[in-house]
Amino acid sequence: MATVLKIDPVTRIEGHLSVKIEIDIVNGIQQVTNAWATGTLFRGFEKLLTGRDPRDAQLITQRICGVCPIPHGLAAVNTLEDAYNVTVPDNARVMRNLVLAANFVQSHILSFYHLSLPDYVTCPNMLPWQPAWKGDMRIDATKSTAMVNNYLKALDINRKIQEMGAVFGGKTPHSPAYIPGGFTKVPTAADVTTARGYLAEIVSFVETVYIPDAEYLATKYSDYYAIGAGCRNLLAFGVFDLDAWGNTKLLARGMATGGSTSVMPVNVGSITEDVTNAWYSSPSGLNPATGETVPAYPKANAYSWMKAPRYAGEACETGPLARMWVNGDYQKGISAMDRNLARAYEAKKIARALDGWLGEIREGQPSYVKAAAAESGNGFGLTEAPRGALGHWLSITSSKIARYQVITPTCWNASPRDDRGTLGPIEQALVGTPVKNLKEPVEVMRVIHSFDPCLSCAVHMVRPDEPEQVLVSVQSRT
Ligand code: NFE
Numbered sequence: 001m002a003t004v005l006k007i008d009p010v011t012r013i014e015g016h017l018s019v020k021i022e023i024d025i026v027n028g029i030q031q032v033t034n035a036w037a038t039g040t041l042f043r044g045f046e047k048l049l050t051g052r053d054p055r056d057a058q059l060i061t062q063r064i065c066g067v068c069p070i071p072h073g074l075a076a077v078n079t080l081e082d083a084y085n086v087t088v089p090d091n092a093r094v095m096r097n098l099v100l101a102a103n104f105v106q107s108h109i110l111s112f113y114h115l116s117l118p119d120y121v122t123c124p125n126m127l128p129w130q131p132a133w134k135g136d137m138r139i140d141a142t143k144s145t146a147m148v149n150n151y152l153k154a155l156d157i158n159r160k161i162q163e164m165g166a167v168f169g170g171k172t173p174h175s176p177a178y179i180p181g182g183f184t185k186v187p188t189a190a191d192v193t194t195a196r197g198y199l200a201e202i203v204s205f206v207e208t209v210y211i212p213d214a215e216y217l218a219t220k221y222s223d224y225y226a227i228g229a230g231c232r233n234l235l236a237f238g239v240f241d242l243d244a245w246g247n248t249k250l251l252a253r254g255m256a257t258g259g260s261t262s263v264m265p266v267n268v269g270s271i272t273e274d275v276t277n278a279w280y281s282s283p284s285g286l287n288p289a290t291g292e293t294v295p296a297y298p299k300a301n302a303y304s305w306m307k308a309p310r311y312a313g314e315a316c317e318t319g320p321l322a323r324m325w326v327n328g329d330y331q332k333g334i335s336a337m338d339r340n341l342a343r344a345y346e347a348k349k350i351a352r353a354l355d356g357w358l359g360e361i362r363e364g365q366p367s368y369v370k371a372a373a374a375e376s377g378n379g380f381g382l383t384e385a386p387r388g389a390l391g392h393w394l395s396i397t398s399s400k401i402a403r404y405q406v407i408t409p410t411c412w413n414a415s416p417r418d419d420r421g422t423l424g425p426i427e428q429a430l431v432g433t434p435v436k437n438l439k440e441p442v443e444v445m446r447v448i449h450s451f452d453p454c455l456s457c458a459v460h461m462v463r464p465d466e467p468e469q470v471l472v473s474v475q476s477r478t
Pocket of ligand 1: 014064065067071072385387388390411455457
C-alpha cells in the first residue's frame with residue numbers, strides 16, 4: 001500500500017510550499033508515485049494594483065519578493081513602455097542589465113550554497129544548520145568543511161554583489177531606479193570604477209569556487225542526472241537586451257518541447273492559466289491579457305493558491321536550465337543535477353557579461369526619455385527572473401490600472417494539475433524519485449531545490465489547516 005507523506009513546510013526555499021507525495025515500491029524500488037504541490041499563500045498583488053496609477057506598478061510589484069524584485073521592476077517598466085510606446089536610451093538599457101545581472105548572480109549563489117548545499121553536505125553541529133537530516137551524505141569531512149567555508153564566503157560575496165548593484169540601482173534589493181522611459185541614475189566614470197572594484201572578486205568567486213563546488217557535487221551525486229526530469233518542456237522569455245529593441249539578448253527567447261534541442265519561437269497568445277485545481281473562481285484557461293484573479297476558498301478538488309500556467313496547453317519548466325538550453329549553452333540533459341549545473345554555468349556567463357556592460361556606460365549621455373502616460377491601452381512585458389520566465393500584463397482605463405496580471409517562474413514550475421489533469425513540472429519531476437528513508441526524504445528535497453522555488457513570488461495568504469489522510473508528516477529541516 002502506498003504511503004502518503006507530506007512535507008510542510010518545505011524549508012530552504014523562499015515562501016511557503018507544501019508537498020504531498022505518495023510513495024510505493026515499483027520494480028523493487030521505493031519511489032514517489034504521485035505528487036501534489038501546494039502554494040499555501042494567496043498573492044493579492046493583482047487585486048491591490050487595480051485602480052492605481054500605472055506608474056506605481058514597478059514599485060509595488062517589486063514588493064512581491066525580496067529575492068527577485070529587480071525582474072519585477074523591469075517587467076513592470078517594460079509593460080508600461082509597451083503601453084506608452086517608448087524606447088529607452090542605451091544608458092538605461094545597460095544599467096538595467098547591470099542591476100538585473102547582479103540580482104541573478106547573487107540569487108544563483110544563494111540557491112546553491114544556502115538553499116541546496118545542506119541537502120548534500122554534512123554541515124556543522126550548530127545553528128543555523130541543525131537540526132538536519134543525516135542520511136546519504138557522500139562528501140568526506142575535509143571537503144565538507146571546505147564547502148561550508150565557501151557557504152560562509154558566499155554570504156560575504158552576495159553582500160558585495162548587492163552593493164555593486166546599488167551603485168546604479170540606488171539601493172538593493174528593491175531598486176527605485178527602473179522607471180518607464182529609462183533609469184533614474186545618471187552614471188559617471190567613478191561609478192564604473194567603483195563597480196569594477198567589486199566585479200573582479202565576484203567573477204573570481206563564481207569561476208574558482210562556485211563552479212568547482214557545483215561540479216564536485218555533481219560527480220559525487222551523479223545518480224541525480226537520472227532523477228527529477230519533469231515535463232521536459234523548456235520555456236524562456238529571454239533576458240539582458242543587447243540592443244535598444246531587445247531583438248538580441250544575452251539569453252534568447254524560445255521554447256523547446258520534449259527535451260528537443262530544436263528551439264521554437266514563443267507566441268505570447270499561447271499562454272493560458274488554468275484554475276480548476278486552484279482556489280479561484282475566475283474562468284479557467286484565460287490568457288493573462290484578459291486574466292482574472294478571484295479567490296475562492298474552499299473549493300472542491302482545489303489544492304493550491306497557484307494557478308497552472310500552460311503554453312499551448314503544456315506544462316513548462318522555466319529557469320536557468322531552460323534559458324541555457326534555449327540559448328544553446330547547456331543541452332547535456334534535463335534532471336535535478338543538470339538544473340544545478342546550468343544555474344552555476346549561467347552565473348558565470350552573466351558575471352562575465354557585466355564587464356562588457358560597464359564598458360558600454362556613456363558618461364554625459366541620457367538615461368531617460370520622457371514617457372507620455374497613456375490614458376488607455378494595453379501592454380505586456382516579458383523578461384526573466386533568476387528562477388525563470390516572468391511576465392506582467394496590464395490594461396489601462398482612464399489613466400488607472402484596470403487589470404494587472406503577473407505570471408512568475410515558480411507559478412510555472414510549482415503549478416498544480418491543469419484542467420486536463422496534467423501535473424505541474426515539479427509534481428512531474430518528483431514522480432519516480434527514489435526515497436530510501438520515509439522519515440528523511442532528502443531525495444525529494446534535492447529535486448524540489450533544483451528548481452529553486454519561490455512561493456513568495458508565486459502566491460501570498462495563509463491557508464487554514466485542512467483535514468488530510470496523511471500517514472506520515474515530515475517537517476523538512478534547516
Ligand atoms: Ni521570489 Fe522570483 C524569481 C520571480 S520566482 S524569487 O527568480 O518572479 O517565481
